[in-house]
Amino acid sequence: MKISKTILPNIITLGNLSLGMIAILLVANSSPKNDLLVIASFLVMFAALTDRLDGQVARRLNAVSDLGKELDSLADLVSFGIAPIVIAWKMCLMSLGPVGAIICVIYPLAGAYRLARFNTSDFDNVFMGIPITIAGALMSLINLINLFSMIKGRFHFAYTIITAIATLLISFLMVSKIKIDKR
Secondary structure, X not given: OOOOOOHHHHHHHHHHHHHHHHHHHHXXXXXXXXXXXXXXXXXXXXXXXXXXXXXXXXXXXXXXXXXXXXXXXXXXXXXXXXXXXXXXXXXXXXXXXXXXXXXXXXXXXXXXXXXXXXXXXXXXXXXXXXXHHHHHHHHHHHHHHHHHHHHOOOOXXXXXXXXXXXXXXXXXXXXXXXXXXXX
């Protein structure tokens, strides 16, 4: 039986997806100030490292494939489009009621659009809009700042408003036509 050289990058991509799913599951079992939210946020950050690694391994092994590209996008949507916003929802955005829910829907919609646009584009050395991986890492950083301010007893409603505005800004940047050099 011959093993395809694409198996290793695809396994790394599935690791990315697994980290995103574990983060979501941790959020489901947590309270707004729970340590599980800290772990979930760090899992999203770790998923960003695996996302970087899968592409490097695929290129190094000359194992870039259409399947790998699609699998990577699906994993990215879960790990960087859904997991970080679920954490933000549980932590603070749910206090905004329907407005918070709308913001939490806008973010993954922007991420999905950005991924679809990337997969259908033929830009060689530029990203159009910020990559969803960077957006997810930024959201995780915001989530960690909020969590640590909660733990220290310094969290105020202003943090929720700032998180909402930052989420909308990051969503806009994902779908924007801003060009970013890939290197």
